[in-house]
Amino acid sequence: MKKRVLIVDNEPHIREVTQLALELVAGWQVLTAGSGQEAIATATVEHPDAILLDVMMPDMDGLTTFGKLQEDPATKPIPVILLTAQIQQSDRTTTNPWGFAMPSPSPSTRSTWPRKLPPPSAGTQWPKPSA
Numbered sequence: 001m002k003k004r005v006l007i008v009d010n011e012p013h014i015r016e017v018t019q020l021a022l023e024l025v026a027g028w029q030v031l032t033a034g035s036g037q038e039a040i041a042t043a044t045v046e047h048p049d050a051i052l053l054d055v056m057m058p059d060m061d062g063l064t065t066f067g068k069l070q071e072d073p074a075t076k077p078i079p080v081i082l083l084t085a086q087i088q089q090s091d092r093t094t095t096n097p098w099g100f101a102m103p104s105p106s107p108s109t110r111s112t113w114p115r116k117l118p119p120p121s122a123g124t125q126w127p128k129p130s131a
Helices: 012-024 036-046 062-071 089-098 110-116
Strands: 004-008 029-033 050-054 080-084 102-105
Touching: 004 012, 004 036, 012 029, 029 036, 036 050, 036 062, 050 062, 062 080
Parallel strands: 004 029, 004 050, 050 080, 080 102
Antiparallel strands: none
16 A cells, blocks of 8 residues: 655645655655645545645645644644755754654755655654754
8 A cells, every 4th residue: 555645835836746756756645735724634534644744835834734733633643744945954953843754945855855755665664853
């Protein structure tokens, strides 16, 4: 059974490129959401193995979305990778206590995502956030 990842980004072209990369290169089944609200609804129903969550979205940003996912016992255990176009070393320290699997810059380095995710056939073993 293929592992499933939920891509959350308000920009359709970024969702499409990311989806193609993860399906073709990494063999993941991909679910998508264009907003924080849609992400919460999809995660609650579909229970993906991982979530790639953009930080900068209108209406409900990624940090608010992450907080709501953490409030629900059904979605709290899902690993989340925070994606942002503006990450600095200080951001890595700030976000790790919140439980993100790893912050990742976007969109320029999204081609490296398939290498950061465990193979779909493997057990979901995520890297621990570094302090």
